Amino acid sequence: MLCNNVLRLSLQDKFNLTCVHNTAISELMRCIRTQTNNLITEVSERENTAMSLGLAHGLSRYKLKFSGDKIDTMIIQAVSLLDDLDKELNNYIMRCREWYGWHFPELGSVVQDHAAYVKTVKKLGMRTASITMDLSDVLPADLEQRVKDAAQISMGTEISDEDIRHITGLCDQIIEMQDYRSQLFEYLRNRMAAIAPNLTVLLGELVGARLISHAGSLMSLAKHPASTIQILGAEKALFRALKKKHDTPKYGLIYHAQLISQSSQKIKGKMSRMVAAKASLSIRVDALGETDDADLGTLQRGYLENKAKELESIESGKMGGIGGGPKKFDKYQNKSQVFQYHGGNDNTMTPKVKKEPTDFFNQSPAPGKLNKLFGEEELKVENGDNGHAETTEEPPSSGKKSKKRKLVAEVEEEVAAPLEDTENVDASGGKKKKKKKVKTEAEEEEA
Secondary structure, three states: OOOOHHHHHHHHHHHOOOOOOOHHHHHHHHHHHHOHHHHOOOOOHHHHHHHHHHHHHHHHHHHHHOOOHHHHHHHHHHHHHHHHHHHHHHHHHHHHHHHHHOOOOHHHHHOOOHHHHHHHHHHHOOHHHHOOOOOOOOOOHHHHHHHHHHHHOOOOOOOOHHHHHHHHHHHHHHHHHHHHHHHHHHHHHHHHHHHOHHHHHHHOHHHHHHHHHHHOOHHHHHOOOHHHHHOOOOHHHHHHHHHHOOOOOOOOHHHHOHHHHOOOHHHHHHHHHHHHHHHHHHHHHHHHOOOOOOHHHHHHHHHHHHHHHHHHHHHHHHHHOOOOOOOOOOOOOOOOOOOOOOHHHHOOOOOOOOOOOOOOOOOOOOHHHHHHHHOOOOOOEEEOOOOOEEEOOOOOOOHHHHHHHHHHHHHHHHHHOOOHHHHOEOOOOOOEOOOOOOOOHHHHHHO
């Protein structure tokens, strides 16, 4: 009878023994452990407590010795120390450049590399010693000659030997820190290649180590989806964008990967999404897989490099207008239009339309009025090409009626014609002349 099922299986496989493990045996062992002080009378309660504590400590040490998270802890501490060293080195180098710049300011513009600058300052000392100093082991020949020429015409101030001694001590510390940083980076590279080979090949040592440090462990990182890995490290920007309803960030720590940082700006978002998807697969293989090779990471990196070239060619086709790539659409921009309100629209009453005065002199009389005037039947009036009215007459029934019809036609022509004499105005008085009445023979006969 065994209380541990794993031990039962191991004994059955190796020694072919029949072992029993069930809930009743577990309950029996629990009762025995609770009554240990009463069953073993030779051992006091104080000694039994000390033995229990020692056993607990031994089990904890055994678990820590074979813990898989212990290597994660070493990686987390190493990458954190590496970041701290970078910050301190930047501060020390800036202080060294500023301090020695008072004595030899031209050296900073000639030597741009920080490590070469520090080594040059340490070996050179006073700028007056540059004429006879050999700097070939620190600088190339062209830079060495430029440094010597600049030292002869330098505008810097004079400093004492004690100042040079302190500046040289600062240079020694910078060089030691740089050497230790190189050793620490090599240690981190070896650790990452052992614990996460696929992630190291895909993203690099520093980016992979920073992702593990941000998540807490490799197993915790493996539980994250690809969308979380993509923006890991940009949580503040994400929540700020959600609060202000702006565009969310496209990448976090993964931006420093070579596949994303070397891509063009227009495809960085697409590349970060694809790299995060492949990185999540690589992390799960490294955390839960049984193999230690980096075949999956190498295969995925090759796929992503080909995909990046394809996207670059598509974007270049869009910009150049060549090839059968998709059309380029302009980015939508919301343009707000402001309309001004007119107060006159509140009036619902229809405006009064002034009637234009009619010109009775140029207006042709209606046929019905002529008929009532002369007591004749309606005459058919048609407009001709020349604008004059034409009348159609029936054949005269008698001589008197035909004579009246002729007179009516003459009157109609006279009324239709414009009366120019009535429209003229006297230059002196400005009054219109009175219209003369037209008396026809027909009116005289009726009178």
